[in-house]
Amino acid sequence: MDFLKYQLKSVEKIPTKVWADAREGSKHVAQTIALSIRQRQQEGEHIVLGLATGSSPIQVYQELVRMHKEEGLSFKNVITFNLDEYYPMKPDAQQSYVRFMREYLFDHIDIKKENIHIPDGTLPIEQVEEYCRQYDKKIEILGGIDIQLLGIGRTGHIGFNEPGSWDTSDTRLVRLDALTRRDALKDFPSEEDVPYRAMTMGIRSILKAKAIHLLAWGQHKAEVVKRAVEDEITPSIPSSFLQKHPNTRFHVDTGAAECLTKYESPWLIGICNWDDDLICKAVIWLSQKVGKPILKLTSEDYNEHGLSDLTLEYAAAYEINIKIFNRLQHTITGWPGGKPNADDSTRPERAKPAKKRVIIFSPHPDDDVISMGGTFLRLVEQGHDVHVAYQTSGNIAVHDYDALRFVEFLQEYNDSGANNGFKDELDKKYKKILKFLNNKKSDEMDIAEVRSVKGLIRRGEARAGARFCGLNEDHIHFLDLPFYETGRTRKNPVGEDDVKIIVDLMEKIKPHQVFAAGDLADPHGTHRVCLDAIFMSFEKLKEESWIKDCWLWLYRGAWHEWSTHEIEMAVPISPEQLLKKRRAIFMHQSQKDRPPFPGNDEREFWQRAEDRNRESAHIYRKLGLAEYEAIEAFRRWKF
Structure with missing residues (x-):
């Protein structure tokens, strides 16, 4: 919208x-x-x-x-x-x-x-x-x-x-x-x-x-922005005191604006310029507000909840209900790569070509299986030519004790005589790494050798996850985008070198489908930078003939999920497929239990993913659609 x-x-x-x-x-x-x-x-x-x-x-x-x-x-x-x-x-x-x-x-x-x-x-x-x-x-x-320049914390500070x-x-x-x-x-x-x-x-x-x-950027700031600018002044939201200032302005992006009344439910504060997207949003909102499936909403429901002008100007309640129900029904597909030899006029993906070349871009080495593991598995099972591209090494998200464990294993393996040809050279590296890790200060940045070890740990886990999903080695790509390699949580801006790496891969594969992380609530910002690099790559490739047949689908799920009215493809996941997705996530052992940067969600990543997927299915069921165990959701980006 x-x-x-x-x-x-x-x-x-x-x-x-x-x-x-x-x-x-x-x-x-x-x-x-x-x-x-x-x-x-x-x-x-x-x-x-x-x-x-x-x-x-x-x-x-x-x-x-x-x-x-x-x-x-x-x-x-x-x-x-x-x-x-x-x-x-x-x-x-x-x-x-x-x-x-x-x-x-x-x-x-x-x-x-x-x-x-x-x-x-x-x-x-x-x-x-x-x-x-x-x-x-x-x-x-x-x-x-x-x-005075200000940011705003999630506490409202x-x-x-x-x-x-x-x-x-x-x-x-x-x-x-x-x-x-x-x-x-x-x-x-x-x-x-x-x-x-x-x-x-x-x-x-x-x-x-x-x-x-x-300044407030991103969906994770949306709720506190609303409380600061719309609610009463209160010490519990210190930023609300800015209402007293005669020359204050909030600057927010569309993600941070999502909870503002004029975007969340504009029909409550004025006459709207209705289009299909806004009608869909309003009907879903009404269904959830009154606790009825869409097809059971009545004219009285519309009238009593500020939507009378919609039924007066547009159509009767029954016709609106049917229209939105069908729209949501048509988002559901068990064929994320398109169903061969089928009428695709109401399906989210094209039927042709029956076997598509697909690139799944994963900002970190585990976002692919966390956010779209069920769809990943299904694309491979249905015979598409699937590639996965891990955009960053993810090396800062490995605990020092994991790196130490791997280095000690390699040292003992080397000491066993299995690698006599390079024993002395490797001994020097091991000693340097062990000395650093054993004496590392709390605010000290990892040396290059340690970052390399941590990157290899995550690379091995990503490779194991992708293989579990059915990929061969030549379909697994590690891009190691330069913007990420600072050794710290603060990253460099996306640059030409980052974009060129993505462009080269896309030119090599010439995909019909690209999946990318649109999860802009990522508190670390890596998803945003990785998505920008993909957008810039599409811009550079826009004159290529094959790019016109390349569709970009955005997934979420690690931090935030698409709102129901935004979903354009909903892929159902069975209980067996959900369990298999969990096993793929478990391949990322360094991120299990308590990763170094868990964000503001105390649950493990597999739990977050399953809960969000189940919640998506629950919302669809409450709206009156079929009942599924879980759903992975996507939105198509149109350039």
Whole structure:
């Protein structure tokens, strides 16, 4: 659905701009900041910026750096104050916000060092209170913050003002919420290494800024965005205090806007411009609201729940019910590659060619079986020429003790005399790896040799999973995209080298079908970058004759599932197939039980996948469709 078509009216208490994607929104915000910088330069005055860290502002900083390098934007008149810093935290630590800001902004522009202010995470605790008081005073002396950049945490925090914070709070030392610490785990070796405290600007400090831009990208931010901009002001959602600010704007993408009333149920706040997608969404919503199958909905149901204009303008309730029921029925298929010699006019996939060339792109080495393992198995069983391409090595998601176990095994195997030809050379490598792992500090990045071992562990697991699904070695591709190979959770932007690797594979196989992860709620961002690389590859290949017959299907499931009205292909999974999918996921032993980066879901990956697949089937059944054990869902991307 084109969300932007339905901005008729809103119940938002803070102006909220919805962008097609984070890149477009970030570019706009960066240009707004650049314009203000240049205006102050013309007036011979400085400008004070309040800066945020985390994933949300990264693309803003990248655009500012680009404008500095390509358009001559100078930062010599810019003074910055960062929102927060972990406590305690050394400035050169991998997770420090000093390092973050240098890496993404300060080291690439001409800002004066004396104009940079970031809370000092090394202070003795008895000095922190006075330091924080002076931090606010410095801002005040300089005339206050002109533009404040914010992100928003899933607790609703701004800065590190956690639930319970009031709008009278100044810069101070705070205790981090348990959910915030879990979300931060992606940047730390273990939960024990995540600090319990942080220094943060207070809400009162933030509200003194002349203009505020809050950024929220991704579906995992949708619920908290709604609560911040639509619900009442409350200390339990600290970002809701921004409703009091006269010049605040939220910038969100379509994922983060999903729960806003004007997109979730626009018929409740105004007359809609109905199209088939919006009608489908409304009917499903109504069916779930009243607890009836679609075919049992009555005119009274429509009238009593704000949908009377739909039945008046479009058709009678019965006709609408039939139309939407058939639409959903036609999404269901046991032939994800198309059913040969069948009428495909109402099927999600084409009947011809009967045997298709297929590429399944998997961002991490296990997303293929976690998110579409049942469909993967079915495509192979039905005789299609299936290839799987693992886009990244996934090496950071392996525990040190797993790497140590494998290295010790290899060392003992080597010591047994089975590999005398390279014994001395391998001994040197083993000793280097063992020495590093045994002395590794909590914030230390893995050396290249350790990353290689961890990558090989994940490669072996992926190969085992793909073989279990029926693939031969020549149909298993490890792309090891360069953007991922930083050794840290912070990745590089997608580049030409990444795109070329994907383009080369697609040109070699010339697929009729491509499956890719559209799971943009991935908290680590790798799915987003991997999908961008695929989109860019399709763009580069658009003039090729074969690409016109290549359909791109997006799957989800590891972190988030498609909403029912968005599903265009629903592949049923039997109990036996679900068990087989589980066994394929179990091939990824390093990700079993408790992987290094589990995200905010406490369940194991196989449990998340099965629960979501069963929930999809349950929703279909409640809408009045056939009952299945589980369903994997897909949406086609049309270029």
